Amino acid sequence: MPTIFSKIIAREIPAQIVYQDEQVTAFKDISPQAPTHILIVPNVEIPTVNDVQPEQEQMLGHLFTVARQIAAEHGIAESGYRLIINCKEDGGQEVFHLHMHLLGGRRLGPMLAKRE
Numbered sequence: 001m002p003t004i005f006s007k008i009i010a011r012e013i014p015a016q017i018v019y020q021d022e023q024v025t026a027f028k029d030i031s032p033q034a035p036t037h038i039l040i041v042p043n044v045e046i047p048t049v050n051d052v053q054p055e056q057e058q059m060l061g062h063l064f065t066v067a068r069q070i071a072a073e074h075g076i077a078e079s080g081y082r083l084i085i086n087c088k089e090d091g092g093q094e095v096f097h098l099h100m101h102l103l104g105g106r107r108l109g110p111m112l113a114k115r116e
Protein backbone atom coordinates (compact mmCIF):
# COMPACT_ATOMS: atom_id res chain seq x y z
CA MET A 1 0.00 0.00 0.00
CA PRO A 2 1.79 3.17 -1.15
CA THR A 3 1.96 6.05 1.29
CA ILE A 4 0.40 9.41 0.55
CA PHE A 5 3.93 10.69 -0.03
CA SER A 6 4.63 7.99 -2.65
CA LYS A 7 1.51 9.15 -4.48
CA ILE A 8 2.75 12.75 -4.36
CA ILE A 9 6.20 11.65 -5.60
CA ALA A 10 4.55 9.75 -8.48
CA ARG A 11 2.39 12.85 -9.16
CA GLU A 12 -0.77 10.81 -8.70
CA ILE A 13 -2.11 13.33 -6.19
CA PRO A 14 -1.37 17.04 -6.23
CA ALA A 15 1.18 18.86 -4.10
CA GLN A 16 3.32 21.94 -4.49
CA ILE A 17 6.55 20.22 -5.49
CA VAL A 18 9.51 22.58 -5.21
CA TYR A 19 12.29 20.12 -6.09
CA GLN A 20 12.61 16.61 -7.49
CA ASP A 21 15.46 14.42 -8.69
CA GLU A 22 16.06 10.69 -8.98
CA GLN A 23 16.59 10.33 -5.22
CA VAL A 24 14.37 12.81 -3.39
CA THR A 25 11.27 14.96 -3.76
CA ALA A 26 10.51 18.14 -1.81
CA PHE A 27 7.05 19.69 -1.50
CA LYS A 28 5.21 22.21 0.65
CA ASP A 29 3.59 20.84 3.81
CA ILE A 30 -0.21 20.90 3.54
CA SER A 31 -0.45 22.36 7.07
CA PRO A 32 2.51 24.74 7.34
CA GLN A 33 3.81 25.49 10.84
CA ALA A 34 6.08 28.32 9.65
CA PRO A 35 6.27 30.65 6.61
CA THR A 36 8.57 28.08 5.00
CA HIS A 37 7.58 24.47 5.72
CA ILE A 38 8.80 22.00 3.16
CA LEU A 39 9.02 18.21 3.37
CA ILE A 40 12.07 16.55 1.81
CA VAL A 41 11.31 12.92 1.13
CA PRO A 42 13.31 9.99 -0.26
CA ASN A 43 11.63 8.70 -3.41
CA VAL A 44 12.01 5.17 -2.05
CA GLU A 45 9.62 4.30 0.77
CA ILE A 46 11.47 3.95 4.09
CA PRO A 47 8.88 3.82 6.90
CA THR A 48 10.95 5.25 9.77
CA VAL A 49 14.54 6.02 10.78
CA ASN A 50 14.53 2.55 12.38
CA ASP A 51 14.36 1.08 8.87
CA VAL A 52 17.35 2.95 7.43
CA GLN A 53 19.99 0.70 5.83
CA PRO A 54 23.75 1.38 5.50
CA GLU A 55 23.52 1.40 1.70
CA GLN A 56 21.10 4.35 1.95
CA GLU A 57 23.65 6.64 3.62
CA GLN A 58 24.52 8.54 0.44
CA MET A 59 20.88 9.09 -0.51
CA LEU A 60 19.98 10.21 3.02
CA GLY A 61 22.94 12.60 3.10
CA HIS A 62 21.51 14.06 -0.09
CA LEU A 63 18.47 15.21 1.94
CA PHE A 64 20.79 17.72 3.62
CA THR A 65 22.25 19.17 0.43
CA VAL A 66 18.73 19.52 -0.97
CA ALA A 67 17.63 21.18 2.30
CA ARG A 68 20.53 23.62 2.07
CA GLN A 69 19.66 24.48 -1.53
CA ILE A 70 15.94 24.97 -0.82
CA ALA A 71 16.70 27.09 2.25
CA ALA A 72 18.87 29.36 0.10
CA GLU A 73 16.20 29.58 -2.62
CA HIS A 74 13.56 30.51 -0.03
CA GLY A 75 15.77 33.22 1.49
CA ILE A 76 16.12 31.63 4.93
CA ALA A 77 19.71 30.44 4.77
CA GLU A 78 21.02 33.51 6.62
CA SER A 79 18.19 33.88 9.15
CA GLY A 80 18.30 30.17 9.92
CA TYR A 81 15.93 27.24 9.97
CA ARG A 82 15.26 23.90 11.60
CA LEU A 83 15.39 20.40 10.17
CA ILE A 84 13.23 17.79 11.91
CA ILE A 85 12.82 14.05 11.36
CA ASN A 86 10.17 12.48 13.59
CA CYS A 87 10.30 8.74 14.38
CA LYS A 88 7.23 6.73 15.40
CA GLU A 89 4.63 7.60 18.01
CA ASP A 90 6.73 9.30 20.70
CA GLY A 91 8.50 11.29 18.00
CA GLY A 92 5.17 12.50 16.64
CA GLN A 93 5.47 10.81 13.24
CA GLU A 94 2.17 10.78 11.34
CA VAL A 95 3.20 9.65 7.86
CA PHE A 96 5.25 6.46 7.82
CA HIS A 97 7.44 7.41 4.89
CA LEU A 98 10.65 8.92 6.25
CA HIS A 99 10.83 12.67 5.64
CA MET A 100 12.73 15.74 6.76
CA HIS A 101 10.81 18.90 7.69
CA LEU A 102 12.50 22.18 6.65
CA LEU A 103 11.03 24.99 8.75
CA GLY A 104 11.94 28.66 8.77
CA GLY A 105 10.91 32.25 8.15
CA ARG A 106 10.13 33.00 11.79
CA ARG A 107 11.69 32.48 15.21
CA LEU A 108 10.81 28.86 15.89
CA GLY A 109 11.13 28.98 19.66
CA PRO A 110 12.31 26.14 21.87
CA MET A 111 13.15 22.83 20.26
CA LEU A 112 10.58 21.00 22.36
CA ALA A 113 7.36 21.98 24.08
CA LYS A 114 8.11 22.32 27.78
CA ARG A 115 7.08 19.40 29.99
CA GLU A 116 3.76 19.90 31.78
Ligand code: 5GP
Binds near residue numbers: 016030032039085086
Ligand atom coordinates in the same frame (compact mmCIF):
# COMPACT_ATOMS: atom_id res chain seq x y z
P1 5GP B 1 5.17 13.84 10.55
O1 5GP B 1 4.25 14.18 11.68
O2 5GP B 1 4.91 12.45 10.01
O3 5GP B 1 6.61 14.10 10.85
O4 5GP B 1 4.80 14.87 9.41
C1 5GP B 1 3.86 14.62 8.43
C2 5GP B 1 3.59 15.93 7.74
O5 5GP B 1 2.95 15.65 6.50
C3 5GP B 1 2.66 16.87 8.52
O6 5GP B 1 3.33 18.09 8.76
C4 5GP B 1 1.45 17.03 7.60
O7 5GP B 1 0.92 18.33 7.62
C5 5GP B 1 2.02 16.66 6.23
N1 5GP B 1 1.04 16.06 5.32
C6 5GP B 1 0.19 15.05 5.61
N2 5GP B 1 -0.54 14.73 4.52
C7 5GP B 1 -0.12 15.56 3.52
C8 5GP B 1 -0.51 15.71 2.16
O8 5GP B 1 -1.39 15.01 1.63
N3 5GP B 1 0.14 16.66 1.43
C9 5GP B 1 1.12 17.44 1.98
N4 5GP B 1 1.70 18.34 1.18
N5 5GP B 1 1.51 17.33 3.26
C10 5GP B 1 0.89 16.39 4.03
